[in-house]
Amino acid sequence: MKDLRISIAVVVTLLISVGVVMIYSSSGIYALQELGDKTHFLKRHFFFLSLGFLLTLMVMAVDYRDIRKAAKPLIICTLILLVLVLIPGIGKASYGARRWFKIGIFYFQPSEFAKFALLIYMADFLARKQNRLGSFFEGFLPPMVLLGLMGLLIVKQPDLGNPVLLASIVLIMMFVAGARMVHIASLAVVAMPLLYFLVVNVPYRLARILVFVDPWHDSQGAGFQLSQSQIALGSGGIFGVGLGKSAQKLFYLPAAHTDFIFSIIGEEMGLVGTLAVISLFMIFIWQGARIAKRTAEPFGYYLAVGIIAMLGLQTVVNVGVSIGALPTKGLPLPFISYGGSALIFHMMAVGLLLNISRIQDL
Numbered sequence: 001m002k003d004l005r006i007s008i009a010v011v012v013t014l015l016i017s018v019g020v021v022m023i024y025s026s027s028g029i030y031a032l033q034e035l036g037d038k039t040h041f042l043k044r045h046f047f048f049l050s051l052g053f054l055l056t057l058m059v060m061a062v063d064y065r066d067i068r069k070a071a072k073p074l075i076i077c078t079l080i081l082l083v084l085v086l087i088p089g090i091g092k093a094s095y096g097a098r099r100w101f102k103i104g105i106f107y108f109q110p111s112e113f114a115k116f117a118l119l120i121y122m123a124d125f126l127a128r129k130q131n132r133l134g135s136f137f138e139g140f141l142p143p144m145v146l147l148g149l150m151g152l153l154i155v156k157q158p159d160l161g162n163p164v165l166l167a168s169i170v171l172i173m174m175f176v177a178g179a180r181m182v183h184i185a186s187l188a189v190v191a192m193p194l195l196y197f198l199v200v201n202v203p204y205r206l207a208r209i210l211v212f213v214d215p216w217h218d219s220q221g222a223g224f225q226l227s228q229s230q231i232a233l234g235s236g237g238i239f240g241v242g243l244g245k246s247a248q249k250l251f252y253l254p255a256a257h258t259d260f261i262f263s264i265i266g267e268e269m270g271l272v273g274t275l276a277v278i279s280l281f282m283i284f285i286w287q288g289a290r291i292a293k294r295t296a297e298p299f300g301y302y303l304a305v306g307i308i309a310m311l312g313l314q315t316v317v318n319v320g321v322s323i324g325a326l327p328t329k330g331l332p333l334p335f336i337s338y339g340g341s342a343l344i345f346h347m348m349a350v351g352l353l354l355n356i357s358r359i360q361d362l
Contacts, residue, residue, distance in 0.1 A: 001294060001357040004287050011284045012335060012350050018265070018277060019336035020045065026249045026264040027257035027338065041257055041338055048106075052344040056351035064355040068299050071124035074117035075146065081110035082153035099157045111154050111162045112341040115169070115310055116349065118150065122170055123303035126177040130298060133179045140183045143170060160198055160205060161329035165313060167191070172309040173302055212327040225260070228253040229322050233266040233274075240270030257338045259330050262322040277336070278319065285312045291357045300356040307349045 024042045032038035059067075085091035085098060092100040092107065101108040125143055126133070133139035147170050151163035171184055199205045215226040232248035235241060246267045249256045256264050266274045285308055292304035311334050318333040320326035332339045334346045 001291060001360060004291050005354050005357050007287045008284060008291075008350065008354060011280050011287070012347075015277070015280055015284075015335035016049065018280075019261075019333075019338075020049075021243070022261055022265055022268075022336065023257050023338045025244050025268065026246065026261055029250060030256070033251075044340075045338055045343075048340045048343050049347075052347035055344060056347045059348050059351035060355050060358070062355075064300060064303070064352055064359060065297070067120060067352070068124050068127075071121045075121045078110065078114045078117040079149065079153070081113065082150065085110050086153070086156055097157055097159065099159060107340055109341040111157070111159060112345045114150055114154070115162075115166060116345045118147075118166060118170065119303060119306040119310065119349070121146070122173050123299050123306055126173060126302045127298035130177070133174070133177055136180075136183055140174070140179055143174070144187060155198065158202070161317075161331055164195075165310075165317070165331065168313055169306060169309045172313075173306050176305050177302060208328045212324070215324060225254050226321075226324055226328055229260050229263040230324055232260075232263040233323060236267040236270040236273075238271050240266070240268045240273055243268050255330070258332055259318065259337065260322055261337050262319055262333055265336075266322075281312075281315045281334075288353055291353060291360075295356055295360055297360070300359065304353055304356050307353050311346065311349065 020042070023045050024039070027041040028038040031040040037043075081101075085101060088098075090101070091098040092102040094100065099109055099111065101110070122143060129139050147167060151166060154163045154166075171187070175181075175184060199209060211226055215230070228248055232246065232253055235247065241247075246256075246264050248267055249264055253260055253263060262274065262277070265277060269276075288304065288308040288311075292301055292308060295301040295304055314331050314334055317326060317329060317331050318337070321328055321331070332342045335343070337343075
């Protein structure tokens, strides 16, 4: 599977390179105006890339099967971190949310670590329970209880998008592993009223849904961000206005270098640029799926499926939000958006995927 490893490494390198260029392009003027240094975010991004690359090499250097022993300790550590981040004075609050730990210049988001830890735990669980996944109490209920507990702690931050993403990843892994559809469907039926309650009873979440239906109804208020995103994409046309020449990044489009960086790509590089980025992600998912298909060892197989599901879903959500196909949710575009912990754990996930492929060749 050496050809698959080379292909994935090249694709991820290209995506990261696009990210470096677009982060500088989309954040330079904002950083100069607000922080007095147009390379502020670029320099921090290089720091995160360096740390992520180092941790990725460490992940690739060990036998991925040895990581299985850490599945339960990682989950326990995750739950402790998710509790600690909610405590004032320990967790860092910003814009009404308490989702980060501040360590020097580094902001660590435990919900990103939770995705990584849950992937490993679920792969281990599914490998151990292969013959009992049809049982509700033995094969389905335990991971759902854990998922519910993690989801509750993340919702308290508050953050609804990541629990929905975690649930989607877990259910995809369980479906692939052979869990009964009646159990999965029952969970969806039970979750719908809860999801409705969490959206309708929180004003800003309800506003996002209403804005999603018609962002131009309140384009200067709740629909401002999505309207500006669509203006950016529409302004780019086929070939874009030119690299570095975006108008929307000039304090019109919020989060231009993070959650809405895809919109700036569309404005500066046009439809051609956005299709090129989407094509790279499609190649990555396809090649990753081929690795999973060729992996005979159960733990590695389920882990590969989970990694592809996580990165694929997050890409779909980010692009969907940018073009107005999904309600606004702050999820970064993998490998491209500015962001410390997300970028690092995404790189480590790719390292695990390459590790699985390497071990299968031995």
